[in-house]
Amino acid sequence: MNKSKALGPDIQNLYTYSELPIGATAVGLPEGRETGLWRYMRPTIEEKIPPCQEACPAGNWIQRFVDATASGNLDEAWRALKLENPFPGVCGRVCYHPCEESCIRKEFDVSTFIHLIERSLADSFFNERLTPPIIRKKQDKKTAVVGSGPAGLACAYFLRVLGYEVTIFEARNELGGIPQTGIPAYRLPKEILNKEIGDIIALGIEVRKGCRIGKDMDFSELFTYDAIFLATGAHQTPPVNIPGVTNEGVYQGMDFLARYNMESSIDVGERVLVIGGGNVAIDVSRTLIRLGIQPTLLYRRTRSEMPAHSEEIDDALAEGARFQYLLSPFSIRKSEKTGLILECAKMKIQGVDPDGRPRAVPHEGKRVSFEADQVILAIGEVPDFSYLPKEIDLIKDLLWVNEWGQTSVEKVFAGGDMIDQPWNISEAIGSAKRAAIAMDHFLKGDDLQNLFRQGALAKTMREHLDLDLSPEPGHREVATFNDLNLSYVRSFSSQLSGKLPTVERICDFREVNSGLDLDAAIKEAGRCLSCGVCKMCGNCYLFCPDGAVQINPTTGRYAINYQYCKGCGICQNECPVGAITIEAEGAM
Amino acid sequence: MRTLAETLPKEELFHSGHPLCPGCPGGMMLRWITKTLGKNSICSMAATCMALPAMVYPHSLEIPCLYIAMAPSPAGITGVSAAIKILKRKGRIPADRKISVFALAGDGSAGDIGMASLSGAAERNDDGIFFCFDNEAYMNTGIQRSSSTPRFSWTTSTIKGKPEKKKDLPRIMAAHDIPYVATVSVAYPDDFVRKLEKARDMEPGFKYLHVHSPCPTGWRFPESKTIEIARLAVETGLWILYEVDHGSLKVNFRPEKRRPIEDYLRPQGRFRELSQKDIQSIQDRIDNRWRDMRN
Ligand SMILES: Cc1cc2nc3c(=O)[nH]c(=O)nc-3n(C[C@H](O)[C@H](O)[C@H](O)COP(=O)(O)OP(=O)(O)OC[C@H]3O[C@@H](n4cnc5c(N)ncnc54)[C@H](O)[C@@H]3O)c2cc1C
Ligand SMILES: Cc1ncc(C[n+]2csc(CCOP(=O)(O)OP(=O)(O)O)c2C)c(N)n1
Ligand code: SF4
Ligand code: SF4
Numbered sequence: 023m024n025k026s027k028a029l030g031p032d033i034q035n036l037y038t039y040s041e042l043p044i045g046a047t048a049v050g051l052p053e054g055r056e057t058g059l060w061r062y063m064r065p066t067i068e069e070k071i072p073p074c075q076e077a078c079p080a081g082n083w084i085q086r087f088v089d090a091t092a093s094g095n096l097d098e099a100w101r102a103l104k105l106e107n108p109f110p111g112v113c114g115r116v117c118y119h120p121c122e123e124s125c126i127r128k129e130f131d132v133s134t135f136i137h138l139i140e141r142s143l144a145d146s147f148f149n150e151r152l153t154p155p156i157i158r159k160k161q162d163k164k165t166a167v168v169g170s171g172p173a174g175l176a177c178a179y180f181l182r183v184l185g186y187e188v189t190i191f192e193a194r195n196e197l198g199g200i201p202q203t204g205i206p207a208y209r210l211p212k213e214i215l216n217k218e219i220g221d222i223i224a225l226g227i228e229v230r231k232g233c234r235i236g237k238d239m240d241f242s243e244l245f246t247y248d249a250i251f252l253a254t255g256a257h258q259t260p261p262v263n264i265p266g267v268t269n270e271g272v273y274q275g276m277d278f279l280a281r282y283n284m285e286s287s288i289d290v291g292e293r294v295l296v297i298g299g300g301n302v303a304i305d306v307s308r309t310l311i312r313l314g315i316q317p318t319l320l321y322r323r324t325r326s327e328m329p330a331h332s333e334e335i336d337d338a339l340a341e342g343a344r345f346q347y348l349l350s351p352f353s354i355r356k357s358e359k360t361g362l363i364l365e366c367a368k369m370k371i372q373g374v375d376p377d378g379r380p381r382a383v384p385h386e387g388k389r390v391s392f393e394a395d396q397v398i399l400a401i402g403e404v405p406d407f408s409y410l411p412k413e414i415d416l417i418k419d420l421l422w423v424n425e426w427g428q429t430s431v432e433k434v435f436a437g438g439d440m441i442d443q444p445w446n447i448s449e450a451i452g453s454a455k456r457a458a459i460a461m462d463h464f465l466k467g468d469d470l471q472n473l474f475r476q477g478a479l480a481k482t483m484r485e486h487l488d489l490d491l492s493p494e495p496g497h498r499e500v501a502t503f504n505d506l507n508l509s510y511v512r513s514f515s516s517q518l519s520g521k522l523p524t525v526e527r528i529c530d531f532r533e534v535n536s537g538l539d540l541d542a543a544i545k546e547a548g549r550c551l552s553c554g555v556c557k558m559c560g561n562c563y564l565f566c567p568d569g570a571v572q573i574n575p576t577t578g579r580y581a582i583n584y585q586y587c588k589g590c591g592i593c594q595n596e597c598p599v600g601a602i603t604i605e606a607e608g609a610m
Numbered sequence: 611m612r613t614l615a616e617t618l619p620k621e622e623l624f625h626s627g628h629p630l631c632p633g634c635p636g637g638m639m640l641r642w643i644t645k646t647l648g649k650n651s652i653c654s655m656a657a658t659c660m661a662l663p664a665m666v667y668p669h670s671l672e673i674p675c676l677y678i679a680m681a682p683s684p685a686g687i688t689g690v691s692a693a694i695k696i697l698k699r700k701g702r703i704p705a706d707r708k709i710s711v712f713a714l715a716g717d718g719s720a721g722d723i724g725m726a727s728l729s730g731a732a733e734r735n736d737d738g739i740f741f742c743f744d745n746e747a748y749m750n751t752g753i754q755r756s757s758s759t760p761r762f763s764w765t766t767s768t769i770k771g772k773p774e775k776k777k778d779l780p781r782i783m784a785a786h787d788i789p790y791v792a793t794v795s796v797a798y799p800d801d802f803v804r805k806l807e808k809a810r811d812m813e814p815g816f817k818y819l820h821v822h823s824p825c826p827t828g829w830r831f832p833e834s835k836t837i838e839i840a841r842l843a844v845e846t847g848l849w850i851l852y853e854v855d856h857g858s859l860k861v862n863f864r865p866e867k868r869r870p871i872e873d874y875l876r877p878q879g880r881f882r883e884l885s886q887k888d889i890q891s892i893q894d895r896i897d898n899r900w901r902d903m904r905n
Contacts, residue, residue: 052627052668060632509841560615564799565837567637569626586626590633590826591834604834 057568061589065604067562067580070501070554074121074136080113080448081455081482082106083490084121084136085555091139092547096540100147101155103140105483107451108179108222109172111148111214112201114141115535117448118331126553129503132515134549135538142543144214151221156487158185163465166191166247168235171199173253173438173450175222180458180483181251182225186465189247190227193234196284197223199255201447203280204302206309207531209334236409245433249461252421252429252436253454256445258406262399266354271362275302275400282309290315291395295364297321297351298400299328304335306398307343311528316342318392322350322369322382337521341528348382349390354397361395405440417442426470426479427457435461452481459486501554505600510559511551556580556601562593614800618645628663628670633833635796635823635840636660636743642799643741644673646806647710652694654678654686656715656724659750660743681724683713684731687738687816695737710810711738717758718748721779732786737814739806742779745825753828762888764880765828771883780820784854789815792853795822797840801851801862808855822849830879842874847896850903861903871896 072085083102090099103110114137125133165181167174170192178188196202197219201210223229233239235254244250259274266272275298282288292315296307299321310317319338321328324347328335339345349366357363368388371380404419415422415430420442427435437453439445459480463470473479480486521527522534538546562571562580570587571580582593594602623644630637636659644651653675655661663670665677678686691711697703720728720742728740747765748754754767757777764771784791789812792805802821809817824839826832831839843849847868852861871893875881 050668051625051672052663052670053625055627055629055668057627057629509838558613558615560613563615564618564642565638565796567630567632567634567641567836568628569622569624569637569641573620583626588632590836591832592633592836595834596837 056585057588058570058583058585061584061587062607063589063591063604064584064607065582065587065589065591065594065602067556067582067601068603069498069556069601070505071498072553072555073124073126073500073502074134074553076500077120077124078448078452079120079444079446080107080117080451082113082121082140083482083484085550085552087143088134088136088139088547088550089552089555089557091143091544092550094544096143096146100143103143105155105489106455108154108176109218109447109451110140111144111218112172112210113448113451114138114144114537115214115533116201116205116210118446120448126501126503126506127549127551130508130511130551131513134551135546138538139543139547141537142540144218145537146540148214148217151224153221154179154183154225156489157183157225158487161185161465163187163248164189164246165461165465166244166250167253168244168250169193169199169253169255169438170197170219170229171253171255171438171450172201172447173255173454174199174251175219176451177251177253177437177454177458178227179222179225180455181461182222182227183483184458184462186462188227189230191230191233191235191239191244193232193237193254195232197229197231199253203283204276204305206279206283206305206312208308208312208527208534209305211533234409241409241411248433249465250434251454251457251461252410252434252440253438253450254405254409254440256403256405256439258404259399260402260404262401264351264354266356266362267399269354269356269362271394271396272354273396273398275306275398276403278306278398279309288313291361293361293392293394294318294396294398295320295392295394296398296400298402299323300330300400300402301334302402303400304330304338304343306400307338308334308341311338311341311343312531316344317398318344318346320346320349320351320364320366320392322348323371323380324348327379337534340524342524348385350382350384351397357393361393362397363391364394364397365389365391407440425474426460427453428460428464428470433464435464455483456481459483462486498554501600506551506553507596507598507600508551510561510598514549552599554600556597557599559598561596561598562602565592565596567592614803618642618803619648621645623649623672624663625670625672627668629666630659630663631825631827631833633826633836634659635745635821635825635836636663638796638799639741639743639802639821639823640664640671642803643712643714643806644671646803647712647739647810649673650708651710651712652676652690654683654690654711654713654738656680656683656713656719657750658714658716658719658743659745660714660716662750680715680719682727683715683719683724684728684736684740687711687713687740688731688734688736691737691814712741713738714741714743716749716756717742717744717746717779718754718756720744721757721777728783729786732783732788732816732818735788735815737816739809739817739819742818742820743823744779744820745823745828746776747825747828749825749828762881762884762892764830764883771888780818783818783820784859786816787857788818789813789856790817790853791820792818793820793822793849793851795840795844795849795851796824797837797844798851798863805853808853828880830882831877835877839874839877842869842877845869846871846874847900848874848892850899868896868900 074084086102087099119137121136122133164187167178167190181188294317296319307317348369353365368385369382370385372383373381375381421440423441435457437457438450443449484490568586570583574581594604624640657680676686698705746759753765755765759772760776762771794802851863
C-alpha cells in the first residue's frame with residue numbers, strides 16, 4: 023500500500039510553487055501589478071553612432087568589423103569591411119585614419135588602432151578574392167566611370183554591387199590613379215594595391231585603358247551610357263610664375279614620382295632640391311633618399327604649416343632629408359658650370375592668410391641661392407577640366423556637384439579630387455559611394471531632391487541596402503565619452519606596430535610600416551569600446567531589479583517592458599556602451 | 611566566452627510587479643538566486659524588505675517559502691532540511707532529488723535578533739545556504755541602526771551618526787568552521803553566481819553568503835546608482851570579495867589601485883556629515899585591513 027496516499031496528496035510533487043495546495047498559502051503571481059505606473063524617469067534602449075564611424079570619410083562599418091574581429095569571427099569582419107570599402111589593404115596603410123582621432127578610447131588610454139585592424143584583415147585575406155558580401159541582381163542599365171583612381175574604382179565597385187554594368191575609361195595604361203603612379207611602394211606595396219584593383223575588375227567590369235576622354239574619345243560618346251561618374255583627379259600643374267621653370271633639370275613632382283614608380287629608374291645628380299611642403303614633396307624626397315641622394319627640401323613657411331602628414335615628415339627627417347624653412351623660390355637659371363642655380367627669397371611669418379594659415383611674406387629683400395643638378399617642384403596640382411562640355415558647371419577651380427555628387431548635367435556625377443573636398447583616398451571612396459547610391463536612385467527614376475529633403479538618401483551601403491539590423495535605426499546621435507560607463511573597461515594598450523629600422527629602409531622600397539599579425543589584431547580589436555552600439559553584454563538584463571529588461575524573441579535584442587519598469591535608471595547607468603538614454607517620463 | 615546573461619536560465623522565478631523600491635538591490639539578488647537555485651528550492655524568509663515581494667499576496671517569489679519570524683530563519687533551514695531528509699528516507703521524495711534550502715534575512719535579523727539561531731544552525735552544520743542581505747540597517751521598519759550599520763552612518767535612530775563600528779559577521783561565520791563562507795556584492799554578478807553555484811553543489815552543510823546591498827532609500831543616494839555604489843565599495847577596498855572554502859581563505863578580487871574611500875562616501879547622504887578626520891579614520895582602517903590581508 024502506498025503510505026503517502028493516506029496522508030493526502032502525493033508529496034513527491036508538492037514542492038514547486040504552482041503545486042502548493044490552495045489554503046496552505048495563497049497562490050498567485052503579480053502579473054497584474056503594473057509597477058511601471060511608479061515611473062517618472064523613462065529609460066530607452068537607443069543605439070548611437072560610434073564617433074569613429076562618423077569620422078571615417080569612406081563610411082566604413084568600423085564597430086561591426088572590429089567587434090567581429092575581436093570575437094574571432096573573421097569572415098564576418100571581412101564581409102562588413104568590404105561591404106563599405108573595396109580598398110581595405112590600401113586604406114589600412116595610407117589613409118590618415120581620422121577615425122582614430124575621434125576614438126573615445128583615446129580619452130581613456132590610447133585610441134584603438136583601427137587602421138591596423140583593417141590592414142591586418144586585408145592582409146590575412148590576401149590570398150582570397152575580395153568578392154563583395156552581396157551583389158544585387160542584374161539591373162538593365164549601363165554606367166561609365168572616367169578615371170581609375172580610388173574614386174573611379176570605388177564607384178565602379180559599388181555600381182557593380184548594385185547590379186549595374188560598368189565601363190571604366192582610363193587615360194593611362196595602368197589602373198589605380200595616384201596610388202599607382204604617385205604613392206611610392208615603401209608606403210603602399212604594389213601587390214597590395216594591384217590585388218585590390220584586380221578583385222574589383224574581376225567582378226565583371228569592362229576596362230578601356232589608354233583612353234583619355236577628350237583626346238582618344240570625345241566626351242559626347244559617354245552620353246550613350248545611362249549614367250556617368252567622373253573622377254579624373256587633379257593632375258595638371260598650374261602655371262608657375264618662376265622664370266626658368268622650363269630649364270632642363272626642372273621636374274614636376276608628380277611627373278617625377280610617376281616616372282620612377284612606373285619605370286623604376288630615373289637619372290638624377292647628387293644635388294637635388296625639392297620645393298614644397300605637401301605629400302608630393304615628402305614622397306619625392308623619400309624616393310630620392312632610396313636612390314642614394316640626400317635631398318634638400320625648401321618650404322616657404324615652417325614645419326607646423328606643412329600640409330604633409332606629420333608622421334611622414336618625421337619619417338623623411340629620420341631618413342636623412344634636409345629641410346629648410348621660410349624660403350620661396352623666385353628664379354631658376356642655368357649655372358655657368360654645371361646644373362642650375364635656384365634663387366630664393368627669405369620669408370618671415372606675418373599675419374594670416376585668408377585660409378587661416380600663417381602668412382609668409384618676404385623678409386626685407388633677403389635672398390639665398392642654391393646650386394643644384396635638379397630642381398623638383400612639388401607645389402600642387404589642379405584638376406584639368408578641358409575635356410568637359412560647357413554645360414557641366416565649375417565653381418572656382420573645381421567641379422560643382424550637389425550634396426549627393428550630381429553635376430549640373432543630370433546624368434553626370436563626380437567625386438574624388440576634382441570636387442570640393444579634402445584630397446585623400448578615403449574621401450575619394452566616400453564621395454564615390456555617395457554618388458553610386460545617388461546614381462542608383464537616379465537610374466530607378468527616384469526624385470533625388472525629395473529623398474534628400476526627407477533625409478532618405480543613404481551615405482553607406484549598409485543603410486542603402488538595409489543591412490544594418492540594429493534596433494530602432496533612423497535618427498541617431500553620435501556617442502560621446504559621457505554616454506559610456508568605463509567601469510567595465512580595463513586599461514591596456516597593445517604593442518604598437520613597428521617601423522623598419524632607418525638604416526634598412528633607405529636602401530630599397532620595402533614597406534616601412536609593419537602591421538599587426540592576426541592574433542595581435544584580434545587582441546587590439548578587443549580594446550574597442552563599441553561606443554553607442556549594444557554588444558549584448560546583458561548588464562541591463564542582469565541588473566534590472568524588476569526583471570523589466572528581457573530579450574525580445576523576434577529581434578533577439580534587449581527590450582524594456584514599461585509595464586513593470588520603475589524607472590530607477592540602473593540599466594542606463596550600467597550600460598557600458600551608452601546604448602540606453604533616460605529622460606523624464608512624458609518629456610518630448 | 612558566453613556571458614552570465616547567456617548562461618543563466620532565462621526563466622524568471624522572481625517576478626516583475628513586486629513592491630520593492632525602484633533600484634532596490636534585493637530585486638536583482640533574488641532574480642540571480644532563483645535563477646541559480648531553480649524551482650527545486652525552498653526558502654525560509656525572515657521579516658525583511660525581501661519578505662514583502664515573497665509573502666504579501668500576490669507573490670513575486672515563485673518557490674515555496676516559509677515566512678518565519680525575524681529571529682529563526684536559520685532554524686527554518688534546520689527544520690526544512692530535516693523534513694526533506696526524513697521524507698527521503700521514508701521514500702516519499704526520491705532520494706536523488708536535489709532540493710536547495712536557503713534562508714534569507716536582513717543584517718538586522720542575521721546579526722542582531724537572530725544571531726543565536728544563526729550561530730546554532732551553523733554549529734550544527736545544518737544543510738542549507740544562508741543569505742545575509744546586508745543593507746546596513748533595519749530598512750523595512752524605517753532605517754534604524756543595526757550592528758551592521760557602519761560607523762559614522764546616519765540612520766533614523768543615529769541622527770548624529772553611529773558611534774560604534776560595524777560588526778564583521780562573515781568573519782564570525784567563518785569562525786564557525788562551516789564548509790563555505792563568502793562575501794559577495796550586487797555589483798559583481800559573475801562572482802555572486804559562481805559562489806552560489808559552488809555553495810549549491812557542495813556536500814550537505816551550512817553555507818553562508820553575505821551580500822553587500824546598497825539601499826538607495828536608506829543610504830540616501832539616487833536609485834540609478836545602486837550598482838555604482840556597490841562597485842565603489844569594492845574598488846575602494848571597503849568591501850572585500852573573498853571566500854573561505856573549508857577553512858581556506860581566498861581573496862577573489864584585489865583592486866589594482868584602491869580608490870580613495872571618499873569616492874564611496876561622498877555620493878551617499880547617510881555620510882554627509884562626516885568630517886575629514888572621520889573619513890581619514892575609515893581610510894586608515896581599510897589600509898590596515900588590506901595590509902593584514904596581504905599575508
Ligand atoms: C604623391 C601623393 C601621395 C599621396 N599620399 C596619400 C596618402 O598617403 N593617403 C591618402 O589618403 N591620400 C594620399 N594622396 C591623395 C590621394 O592619392 C588622392 O586624393 C586620390 O588618389 C584621389 O583619387 P581620385 O580617384 O579622385 O583621383 P586620381 O587618383 O588622381 O585618379 C584619377 C585617374 O583619372 C585618370 N584620368 C585623368 N584624366 C582623364 C581623362 N580625361 N580620361 C580618362 N582618365 C583620366 C588619371 O590617369 C588617373 O588614373 C596622395 C597624393 C599624392 C599626389
Ligand atoms: C522580533 C521582531 N522585531 C521586530 C520586528 C519588526 N520588523 C520587521 S522587518 C524589520 C526590519 C528588518 O531589518 P533587517 O533584518 O535589517 O532587514 P531589512 O528590512 O533591512 O531587509 C523589523 C524590525 C519583527 N518582525 N520581529
Ligand atoms: S533597470 Fe529596470 S526598472 Fe530600472 S529603469 Fe531599467 S528597466 Fe526600468
Ligand atoms: S528600503 Fe532598501 S532594501 Fe528595502 S526595498 Fe527599499 S531599496 Fe530595497
